[in-house]
Amino acid sequence: MNRLSVIIPGYSFAGISAGIKKSGADDLALVFSENVAVTAGVFTINKIKAAPVKISINRIASQKGQAIIINSGNANACTGARGYSDAEEMTEKTAKALGISSELVYASSTGVIGRPLPIEKIRKALPELVKKLSPSALEQVASAIMTTDTFAKISSKKINIKGKTGTIAGIAKGAGMICPNMATMLCFMFTDIAVKPRALDSALREAVENSFNRITIDNDMSTNDMALIMSNGSLKNTSITKSSPLYRKFASALSDVTYDLAKMIVEDGEGATKLVEIEVKGARTETDAKKVARSVANSMLVKTAIYGRDPNWGRIIAAVGYSGVDINEKEIDIYLNKVKLVNKGVGTKKEEIARNILANKNIALTIDLSAGRKSAKVLTCDLTEKYIAINAHYTT
């Protein structure tokens, strides 16, 4: 797995500045597959959905796609009828420039909600964007979809498919409005490995559940988020079905890519200085384990304590207590890395060691409920003054 731009046979990419962002940074990106690709997607469960999300949800029913047009700097959400027709126009003009049907073009936007999309800027920039399409420009797309992200997020993995080397690559953007239940970022993935629609959809859902649905930065869920995957079959393998022996290998490699991207999103959480992997063990059910892990991961008091290198485990146990899961205080053990901070609900006086552990950038927090055999992991980050500063002044 590496974070450098990679070539995925049969795909080309481009990213440019269309002048949507005031900063002049790249804000318009295009992905094109030379063949019609099997396409699967998952979308925000927010009841308020941006116009491009609505259009993409309609189009995913065909399980086909050939291009994705993405802008940053404007979410095209809560923009009424005009927003919807702007998003439609984005896909139509893209389709025309590429010489394909607009039904094969997905649209995606990210940025400020509630402002009209400057569609004329997109219209004007499209010819140059199409001209710049190149197989080696995945990183340009990863950069052009950034908002408050501080680095482009790319991950790829190669797997052996009956003697041929197939590639799965993905890019993502995150930074704010990150909470569990998907719907929290943009992610686009591409593979040359041929996969049947149902198998691709199933592998995508599994990968998202174990990665993007397990991260939290601020518990705010966006109106724009989506994860799309295209499989264009350029590898010319026999298409993988859910019952193929290769399905598990493909799904697991895809999960590796999404987990890697999810981790980068948390590392790059707005203002974050630390990455915290919270594992809840000894739960009666996996649902219980997830609930407790998310309750701790979303606690502002836990997140600020971690930022301040303050081994205040009382806040951790309080968040366990209000998670809604029936727990027994006298059975709870808490570990920071391998150091036991709490034994059977009572502190072990390891505060000084814990303070040193909290100086690290990567922290493992383990909570053992001693109530069963199920476990779950959630990734989160600390909460800092910088998060406030970034978000107090984002539209201005």
Add this chain to the structure above:
Amino acid sequence: MNRLSVIIPGYSFAGISAGIKKSGADDLALVFSENVAVTAGVFTINKIKAAPVKISINRIASQKGQAIIINSGNANACTGARGYSDAEEMTEKTAKALGISSELVYASSTGVIGRPLPIEKIRKALPELVKKLSPSALEQVASAIMTTDTFAKISSKKINIKGKTGTIAGIAKGAGMICPNMATMLCFMFTDIAVKPRALDSALREAVENSFNRITIDNDMSTNDMALIMSNGSLKNTSITKSSPLYRKFASALSDVTYDLAKMIVEDGEGATKLVEIEVKGARTETDAKKVARSVANSMLVKTAIYGRDPNWGRIIAAVGYSGVDINEKEIDIYLNKVKLVNKGVGTKKEEIARNILANKNIALTIDLSAGRKSAKVLTCDLTEKYIAINAHYTT
């Protein structure tokens, strides 16, 4: 209603420094009623409960009380068997010094979780505390229970009970770990008006539901919180029952006192600079209205935007969308004070007026879902760098 210390016939109060807080500020308080008072209480629903909470929950079953001993600077939570016996000793030593049964003494603690209570300091300070009891020292108690609070919170109201003037007074502490569902602060209320146990309990639950259960600062729920009310009958009125004509008058005055205290708690939210009253109207059910209001009130992105005077209503509508309530984007209106920011899901371009409104300390945010006739209010505050600074370094 006023915030100055008041006299409530038949009660005396004291607050001193027992040396629990490093700062040397007052940290031990006592309330004594000359008669055994009818007593009602509500307690944290956190599964992890501090030792004094466990003891007080046991004692409230008798519906009687005569004294409350409260310390700040240490929560006596997650302190195991020793913590429980320390809390018992607090009530026993207090009972002995006052010459009453320990079953009539309630205990309450607030502060850092997981550290042993310095019971020897409390033991040593008790004689002086009892000696200092005075009818005019309610404010001392309000100060001694503070943790990160910046001002003492007192509210009182006088009501006419068949020609006699009765008093209801309350004190509270809040500041952090504040989220809906009670269990978020300490509140002690006292009245000389005689009220029957069931009526007192019912009036307290109603008052808490409409005040402390409607505020949120950081969505963290404490292990220690409780609201107690004592009615000692010093007014010598005929005891109010739930079917008395006076019940509604009493309950409504009590609700006024708790709402006033709840508002002070939010105003004094850690690092808060603004008080935001969120009203959701036009909901199908009150539960829907509350869910939407809390979703918006807890959104870190909304709270940081308000702090930054940023009229980013997209964050508000996104939080409405992920509240879990079935809403129709095209029916949503949003107002800041009386100015319509969003009409039928689309912005009205009143950003400049909105920015001026956000310069105020008190802000009214109204969300009309246009789906029904139910409404609900929630109070919240903005989220600032100071909240982070306070909470990143609290135990150190």
